[in-house]
Amino acid sequence: MLKHARVSDPEVYKLTLEELTRQEHNIEMIASESTAALEVMELTGSIWTNKTLEGYPGARFQAGSHVADKLETLANQRAMDLYGADHVNLQPYSGSTANYAVYSAVLKPGDRVLGMRLDQGGHLTHGSPANFLSKVYQFDFYGVNQETETIDYEALEKKAKEFQPKLIIEGGSSYPRLIDYERIGAIAKSVGAFSMVDMAHVSGLIAAKVIPSPVPHTDFVSSSTTKTFCGPRSGMVLCKKEFAKQLDRGVFPGALGSMHLHTMAAKAWCFKQMAGAEYKVAMTQVVKNAKKLAEELAKYGFRIVSGGTDNHLILADLRPKGITGKVFQDALDSVGITVNKNQIPFDPEKPTIASGVRIGLTSVTQRGLKEKEIEAIAKIMDKVSSAPEDEANLKACREQAEKLIANFPLYPAGSFDD
Numbered sequence: 001m002l003k004h005a006r007v008s009d010p011e012v013y014k015l016t017l018e019e020l021t022r023q024e025h026n027i028e029m030i031a032s033e034s035t036a037a038l039e040v041m042e043l044t045g046s047i048w049t050n051k052t053l054e055g056y057p058g059a060r061f062q063a064g065s066h067v068a069d070k071l072e073t074l075a076n077q078r079a080m081d082l083y084g085a086d087h088v089n090l091q092p093y094s095g096s097t098a099n100y101a102v103y104s105a106v107l108k109p110g111d112r113v114l115g116m117r118l119d120q121g122g123h124l125t126h127g128s129p130a131n132f133l134s135k136v137y138q139f140d141f142y143g144v145n146q147e148t149e150t151i152d153y154e155a156l157e158k159k160a161k162e163f164q165p166k167l168i169i170e171g172g173s174s175y176p177r178l179i180d181y182e183r184i185g186a187i188a189k190s191v192g193a194f195s196m197v198d199m200a201h202v203s204g205l206i207a208a209k210v211i212p213s214p215v216p217h218t219d220f221v222s223s224s225t226t227k228t229f230c231g232p233r234s235g236m237v238l239c240k241k242e243f244a245k246q247l248d249r250g251v252f253p254g255a256l257g258s259m260h261l262h263t264m265a266a267k268a269w270c271f272k273q274m275a276g277a278e279y280k281v282a283m284t285q286v287v288k289n290a291k292k293l294a295e296e297l298a299k300y301g302f303r304i305v306s307g308g309t310d311n312h313l314i315l316a317d318l319r320p321k322g323i324t325g326k327v328f329q330d331a332l333d334s335v336g337i338t339v340n341k342n343q344i345p346f347d348p349e350k351p352t353i354a355s356g357v358r359i360g361l362t363s364v365t366q367r368g369l370k371e372k373e374i375e376a377i378a379k380i381m382d383k384v385s386s387a388p389e390d391e392a393n394l395k396a397c398r399e400q401a402e403k404l405i406a407n408f409p410l411y412p413a414g415s416f417d418d
């Protein structure tokens, strides 16, 4: 691996090797993570990095674009076919910048935006006071019903009527349930607002048709191309035909500079893979594994927020176990299981402590883990939770976790041998 950097920069080479070892030996269950294919590594490390290009195929600001034009056109066509979308823009650098590009396309400073509360599943780029956009636009929020812990659509509609937003945002980072895109799309129309779904977490499940698509019901659909997409660190926006020009201007020159052709090449490769049967099987198993883990953890006395999951992630409330998200995250990390602490809806704890953890099943499913292994992981997690500060307990758990994951290589043997 890295046969040139190994020689010219042993320090960075060693850190990269150390991180590979960590990933190999860990049970990786951060909901926003997945493992990129070797082809994604090849293409993102390719000569496409050398080319600077602004504009769109046929209307570039730099010469030497005729090959890149073919690449972007191919990638766009594959994306539109895969998602059944009228138009796509693949130039955003990530999920965050994909959102910024949509805002730049449809909003003016001071405009009103309605998004999902961050502490109930939304995202930092949907109006968090910590994000600079909260100073540019006026954000207000909807949330979940306290009993069902699913989106309160009546309250959303009421708020939309009162607040009269220019844009309604759907989708989030820690929402384990399906979203009624049709209903929110109709609410947006009824108040004269644009609708945007940020499908960053679930774009892979949607591509594989394992869960319903927002595309028919929504003006703009933004995404990361990591997470369940399993691709390079990049982004994209899909939209309806009538907004194509507006979106393209919003992306460039509205929000971004020159495009990243190395990730464009990797995304093109991904779209082709994602249309195939193998990807569908994998995504189907991701959801099966998530449901299985929710069931098993519930048996051990964890409270599963909203009572289960429809996608790749679950939120577990740890209060019945008498521990906090922070304590559990740290204890699990020490045994080689990686999750993140996460606030649950109406959480009495602050975000740095949190009453819950968010657990995602994409990475472990890609490695080949199925229901039987998920049962074993739930058992280890329960054992960790029973004595999260007991060294002997943690040591026993670490050995079990290591043994389990050792049978499921991260990449095929020899992938990084030169």
Ligand SMILES: *Cc1c(COP(=O)(O)O)cnc(C)c1O
Residues within 6 Å of the ligand: 032, 094, 095, 096, 097, 099, 122, 123, 125, 171, 172, 173, 198, 199, 200, 201, 224, 225, 226, 234, 235
């Ligand atoms: C992860 C995420 C983003 C940000 O994506 P990056 O690719 O990390 O920039 C935006 N929106 C949601 C809902 C996300 O989950």
